[in-house]
Amino acid sequence: MKVLTANRLTDGEAVWFSAAGSWAETIDGADVVADKDGEARLEAIGKAAFDNNEVVDVNVIDVDVVAGVIKPQRLREVIRAAGPTNRLDLGKQARPAAGAA
Amino acid sequence: MYRYDEFDHDFVKARVAEFSDQVERRLAGEITEDQFRPLRLMNGVYLQLHAYMLRIAVPYGTLNSKQLRMLGHIARKYDKGYGHFTTRQNIQFNWPALSDIPAILADLASVEMHAIQTSGNCIRNVTADHFAGAAADEVADPRPYAEILRQWSSVHPEFSYLPRKFKIAVTGAERDRAAIQTHDIGLHLKKNDKGELGFAVYVGGGQGRTPMVGKKIRDFLPEEHLLSYTTAILRVYNLYGRRDNKYKARIKILVHETGVDEITRQVEAEWQALKDGELKLPEADVAAIQAYFAPPSLAARPEGDEAIKVARLDSKSFGEWLDQNVFTHRNPDYAAVTISLKGIGEAPGDATDSQMEAVADIAERYAFDEIRVSHEQNLILPHVARADLRAVYDALVAIDLATANSNLITDIIACPGLDYCALANARSISVAQDISRRFASLERQRDIGELKLKISGCINACGHHHVGHIGILGVEKKGAELYQVTLGGSADEHTSVGEIIGRGFGPEEITDAIETIVETYLRIRNDASEKFLDAYRRVGPAPFKEALYASEAKAA
Numbered sequence: 034m035k036v037l038t039a040n041r042l043t044d045g046e047a048v049w050f051s052a053a054g055s056w057a058e059t060i061d062g063a064d065v066v067a068d069k070d071g072e073a074r075l076e077a078i079g080k081a082a083f084d085n086n087e088v089v090d091v092n093v094i095d096v097d098v099v100a101g102v103i104k105p106q107r108l109r110e111v112i113r114a115a116g117p118t119n120r121l122d123l124g125k126q127a128r129p130a131a132g133a134a
Numbered sequence: 135m136y137r138y139d140e141f142d143h144d145f146v147k148a149r150v151a152e153f154s155d156q157v158e159r160r161l162a163g164e165i166t167e168d169q170f171r172p173l174r175l176m177n178g179v180y181l182q183l184h185a186y187m188l189r190i191a192v193p194y195g196t197l198n199s200k201q202l203r204m205l206g207h208i209a210r211k212y213d214k215g216y217g218h219f220t221t222r223q224n225i226q227f228n229w230p231a232l233s234d235i236p237a238i239l240a241d242l243a244s245v246e247m248h249a250i251q252t253s254g255n256c257i258r259n260v261t262a263d264h265f266a267g268a269a270a271d272e273v274a275d276p277r278p279y280a281e282i283l284r285q286w287s288s289v290h291p292e293f294s295y296l297p298r299k300f301k302i303a304v305t306g307a308e309r310d311r312a313a314i315q316t317h318d319i320g321l322h323l324k325k326n327d328k329g330e331l332g333f334a335v336y337v338g339g340g341q342g343r344t345p346m347v348g349k350k351i352r353d354f355l356p357e358e359h360l361l362s363y364t365t366a367i368l369r370v371y372n373l374y375g376r377r378d379n380k381y382k383a384r385i386k387i388l389v390h391e392t393g394v395d396e397i398t399r400q401v402e403a404e405w406q407a408l409k410d411g412e413l414k415l416p417e418a419d420v421a422a423i424q425a426y427f428a429p430p431s432l433a434a435r436p437e438g439d440e441a442i443k444v445a446r447l448d449s450k451s452f453g454e455w456l457d458q459n460v461f462t463h464r465n466p467d468y469a470a471v472t473i474s475l476k477g478i479g480e481a482p483g484d485a486t487d488s489q490m491e492a493v494a495d496i497a498e499r500y501a502f503d504e505i506r507v508s509h510e511q512n513l514i515l516p517h518v519a520r521a522d523l524r525a526v527y528d529a530l531v532a533i534d535l536a537t538a539n540s541n542l543i544t545d546i547i548a549c550p551g552l553d554y555c556a557l558a559n560a561r562s563i564s565v566a567q568d569i570s571r572r573f574a575s576l577e578r579q580r581d582i583g584e585l586k587l588k589i590s591g592c593i594n595a596c597g598h599h600h601v602g603h604i605g606i607l608g609v610e611k612k613g614a615e616l617y618q619v620t621l622g623g624s625a626d627e628h629t630s631v632g633e634i635i636g637r638g639f640g641p642e643e644i645t646d647a648i649e650t651i652v653e654t655y656l657r658i659r660n661d662a663s664e665k666f667l668d669a670y671r672r673v674g675p676a677p678f679k680e681a682l683y684a685s686e687a688k689a690a
């Protein structure tokens with residue numbers, strides 16, 4: 034399974050394309066696709082957002098969905114989705130919502 | 135220290151205005167990322183995993199308190215309350231918004247700082263011995279020459295689009311504390327028989343995926359020829375350096391493929407045409423720059439010895455700090471102090487906003503307003519009266535910066551690794567923290583003695599792992615982190631590249647493996663005076679391999 038991720042142009046914040054159709058600051062609600070068509074759709078959305086100067090460094094990444102929770106496969110993406118592992122007070126992991134989820 | 139003249143001020147101001155305009159146009163969507171990327175890199179702006187990163191130059195590692203206070207201010211106002219001091223004597227902020235960068239650069243310009251040429255295929259920040267101007271073993275302060283190089287190389291039209299990045303380091307002492315042989319050009323300032331100043335010139339050192347030790351191509355270059363000779367080297371490189379493959383584009387590959395004799399011949403030939411021209415440094419110009427680096431006038435403070443004797447009796451931990459973090463100054467009443475940014479379990483090189491401000495205060499009060507950034511990711515107070523060491527120590531204790539581990543196993547160099555860096559394969563900081571905790575006991579660390587442990591999160595080697603006595607390189611294997619260990623590297627005047635010891639270790643094994651290596655050293659050393667590196671050079675890898683892998687070999 035895959036999701037679409039990027040960094041927001043203005044502040045570099047890591048963002049994921051959400052099922053609600055916008056760029057969200059956490060991976061939780063990301064639009065997860067399971068087939069080639071879905072992947073192509075995400076890629077097109079990413080390209081359009083890049084061309085439209087909303088985001089940079091656009092990537093479609095591999096994830097697993099475990100008990101409804103989206104988990105990136107590569108450690109790099111796990112760290113992007115959470116924050117530095119040595120600073121739990123920084124990044125997405127520091128947000129109250131992330132703790133509650 | 136050096137102060138900007140009118141030209142410098144105008145130049146930096148113009149650059150801030152230019153880049154601010156470029157940022158504005160990017161944010162407005164008037165220029166594309168592909169157009170903007172090279173522009174932002176020229177101004178030190180990278181994109182990492184979580185956010186943008188801004189790399190700010192600290193020329194030859196020298197700061198005054200006003201500048202350090204400004205870095206603290208930037209950390210607080212625009213970032214997340216800390217900065218990361220790097221092996222290139224720069225500081226990196228990990229979280230700035232692109233839209234704030236014009237304001238940050240304007241703040242920096244107000245204290246004579248900038249981020250120009252901290253990235254890109256140009257001549258980067260020139261680094262120097264962090265004890266420059268203070269060390270007892272120094273022939274002369276190398277920083278005036280670093281400043282001359284900085285002025286000459288800033289937006290140098292001929293050398294702004296080299297085949298690849300270009301790094302120069304200078305030292306003024308026989309004992310190399312600036313790792314000059316790991317640089318594209320390494321300069322060792324020395325005196326000849328007649329007492330004249332000049333340089334031994336090394337070229338073609340480097341780390342990255344193909345580590346090479348610099349080759350000495352000239353034993354003595356008179357100081358007046360610094361720029362003509364450097365220009366000759368860069369011309370040869372610019373002409374023949376490979377542009378077809380970025381992994382082969384550094385000068386180290388050119389030197390290696392061409393051969394030292396031939397490169398030397400080419401450089402000397404080019405130099406013959408240049409040496410008596412306009413690049414020859416007039417004595418008056420050198421003297422004018424040197425004047426900026428005149429040492430502070432150090433009043434006699436002979437009461438230091440007595441004060442220290444008393445303070446030692448009063449506090450064991452002060453004594454330990456004194457033994458470990460205080461370095462001999464050329465003036466016997468003074469000392470140079472290493473402020474360790476390697477607290478046990480902390481991220482190497484990180485300092486908080488309030489720590490930066492507090493160090494600035496200490497420097498202002500006790501250290502003639504001078505601070506240095508070392509390539510080992512620590513801060514240095516180069517001139518402190520020995521009589522004031524206790525007061526400085528107490529002030530450092532108050533801000534958690536009095537760890538007495540300079541040059542010991544927990545004084546680890548580590549790059550940002552996978553916790554921040556977009557190129558990383560594995561984490562570095564977490565490994566450093568784990569090892570630091572394992573060896574937390576100062577008694578144990580002091581028993582082990584001098585040991586330089588260096589960690590990089592990928593083969594780019596920003597954490598100098600190739601030249602660590604123990605080096606750790608993070609790689610990715612089947613989607614997991616794996617750490618490869620090298621032994622026997624060194625970045626001093628006897629630079630060597632470490633040798634890979636065997637198969638790598640997982641994140642939960644690596645600290646045990648390091649402990650096994652250290653225990654093996656303790657077992658085989660002749661006596662406590664034989665350092666890790668000397669013991670390794672004497673016995674080679676065999677006993678370490680045996681200790682790490684023998685049980686495996688038997689089981690197999």
Ligand code: HEM
Nearest residue numbers: 180220221222340341342343384549550555557594595596
């Ligand atoms: C965004 C973060 C960074 C990026 C993208 C980056 C990129 C690179 C690359 C690509 C190389 C290899 C160059 C080559 O082999 O030609 C390199 C080398 C190096 N970098 Fe970094 N780096 C980063 C952070 C750092 C940091 C934090 C430090 C200091 C701690 C640093 C210091 C160095 C040093 C000392 C080298 C090896 C010396 C050499 O150039 O051969 N870099 N870096």
Ligand code: SF4
Nearest residue numbers: 549555558591592596
């Ligand atoms: S060595 Fe690799 S992981 Fe570490 S900072 Fe350099 S590029 Fe990033």
